[in-house]
Amino acid sequence: MKVKERIFYISVLTVFLIGLGYPGSLPDAALAQSSDPVFVGAGDIAHCGRSQDEATAKLLDNISGTVFTLGDNVYPDGTASEFSNCYGPTWGRHKNRTRPTAGNHDYHVNGAAGYYGYFGSAASPLDNNCTSNCKGYYSYNLGAWHIIALNSESGYSSGSAQVQWLRADLAANQNVCTLAYWHHPRFSSGQHGNIARSQPFWDALYEYGADVVLSGHDHTYERFAPQNPNGQADANRGIREFVVGTGGAGLYPFPSIQPNSQVRNNTTYGVLKLTLHSTSYDWQFVPIAGQTFTDSGSSNCVGGGTNPTPTRTRTPTSGPTPTRTRTPTPGPTPTRTRTPTAISTSIVMHIGDLDGSSTGSGKWTATVTITVHDANHNPVANATVSGNWSNGASGSSSCTTGSNGSCTVSKSDLRRGRNSVTFTVNNVTRSASTYNSGNNHDPDGGSNGTRIVIPKP
Numbered sequence: 001m002k003v004k005e006r007i008f009y010i011s012v013l014t015v016f017l018i019g020l021g022y023p024g025s026l027p028d029a030a031l032a033q034s035s036d037p038v039f040v041g042a043g044d045i046a047h048c049g050r051s052q053d054e055a056t057a058k059l060l061d062n063i064s065g066t067v068f069t070l071g072d073n074v075y076p077d078g079t080a081s082e083f084s085n086c087y088g089p090t091w092g093r094h095k096n097r098t099r100p101t102a103g104n105h106d107y108h109v110n111g112a113a114g115y116y117g118y119f120g121s122a123a124s125p126l127d128n129n130c131t132s133n134c135k136g137y138y139s140y141n142l143g144a145w146h147i148i149a150l151n152s153e154s155g156y157s158s159g160s161a162q163v164q165w166l167r168a169d170l171a172a173n174q175n176v177c178t179l180a181y182w183h184h185p186r187f188s189s190g191q192h193g194n195i196a197r198s199q200p201f202w203d204a205l206y207e208y209g210a211d212v213v214l215s216g217h218d219h220t221y222e223r224f225a226p227q228n229p230n231g232q233a234d235a236n237r238g239i240r241e242f243v244v245g246t247g248g249a250g251l252y253p254f255p256s257i258q259p260n261s262q263v264r265n266n267t268t269y270g271v272l273k274l275t276l277h278s279t280s281y282d283w284q285f286v287p288i289a290g291q292t293f294t295d296s297g298s299s300n301c302v303g304g305g306t307n308p309t310p311t312r313t314r315t316p317t318s319g320p321t322p323t324r325t326r327t328p329t330p331g332p333t334p335t336r337t338r339t340p341t342a343i344s345t346s347i348v349m350h351i352g353d354l355d356g357s358s359t360g361s362g363k364w365t366a367t368v369t370i371t372v373h374d375a376n377h378n379p380v381a382n383a384t385v386s387g388n389w390s391n392g393a394s395g396s397s398s399c400t401t402g403s404n405g406s407c408t409v410s411k412s413d414l415r416r417g418r419n420s421v422t423f424t425v426n427n428v429t430r431s432a433s434t435y436n437s438g439n440n441h442d443p444d445g446g447s448n449g450t451r452i453v454i455p456k457p
Contacts, residue, residue: 046086047248072245076353124136141175152184176279177276179213218245223261350373350375
């Protein structure tokens with residue numbers, strides 16, 4: 001029941017009871033019960049070198065309710081000092097009401113120790129005093145809604161302990177309305193696009209009739225129409241996804257618009273505010289001061305908590321004709337066997353991050369840390385990065401990425417009178433891999449993903 005409807009019925013009931021001589025203060029009590037919980041937040045948030053994270057934190061100052069984060073809480077590496085010095089003064093002032101999730105930048109520190117150390121038990125309540133390599137997934141109820149926070153950085157495969165826990169949690173909590181959130185979006189028109197690692201989450205959530213999924217990772221705002229895990233429109237029982245990577249990090253373009261994408265914006269920072277009614281929800285994208293884009297609406301929940309949704313889902317897929325047709329047809333099998341082999345050995349790479357630093361007094365040294373990612377934003381090891389120095393420096397440098405997808409190049413003995421130098425990535429090479437420079441980016445906005453300027457210390 002929507003808030004306006006509740007107020008109407010409360011008013012009618014109040015008049016009736018007053019007519020009977022009811023002496024209590026029913027209107028105050030009833031209206032208090034009609035205040036539905038608010039769920040508000042974003043992902044891709046804090047950086048000491050930017051101001052937009054403080055602007056979005058100011059929005060939270062004026063919005064009550066539970067705060068969620070969609071990963072990449074602090075840039076560039078999710079260290080303990082970055083959480084303390086960069087996240088803490090902004091979104092950190094709402095820490096006591098925050099229910100976070102982790103992103104890939106939070107895992108730049110081994111085991112995401114900075115993230116788990118900062119948020120403590122709120123980040124992984126299923127663990128006991130865990131400070132690194134924690135589960136990072138959990139669930140709770142908010143009003144009539146069941147809320148699930150997942151970890152798309154670890155244990156996300158279909159047979160993983162996390163996905164088994166997710167299915168058990170959904171079976172045990174068949175609320176009318178269900179929402180889940182994590183970092184990597186299954187569907188996105190942004191720089192990173194659709195990310196397959198989130199498929200097992202979507203499969204389970206769809207089977208059990210979940211209503212809303214929130215993700216970040218792409219630094220955009222995007223709202224999708226309800227759809228199934230295969231990206232097909234499903235107005236009756238599909239999941240509505242919001243990508244909300246607008247917490248403060250540099251915004252991304254929209255290279256390829258996905259089916260079912262209804263609203264998109266990549267020029268506005270802000271937070272998504274959800275009001276969770278007993279059988280429906282309202283959404284509103286709230287922009288920071290000085291920006292005007294917004295998006296709002298309402299929708300009913302899929303419902304059906306008393307009858308297990310998995311049964312209804314499995315019924316139409318229990319014996320698909322295509323499966324039975326392909327099974328006895330041996331001819332095409334070699335083709336299908338060779339295709340995944342080719343996919344597994346060929347990687348499309350791009351620069352996922354460029355970070356610069358400088359040291360020294362008098363003559364100084366410039367250092368650039370380069371991170372290479374695949375199309376799903378996973379780190380790529382054994383990739384050789386080559387580039388040129390300019391703007392007061394000359395020559396080339398190269399390095400080869402380690403298991404974390406990163407390597408460094410340096411330029412030393414720079415003249416004290418030189419205020420900055422520039423490093424430009426020319427190429428990335430790796431056996432059986434392709435470099436796509438058009439996908440280069442830098443999540444903290446310190447570069448354009450291909451060229452970075454390093455100032456004198």
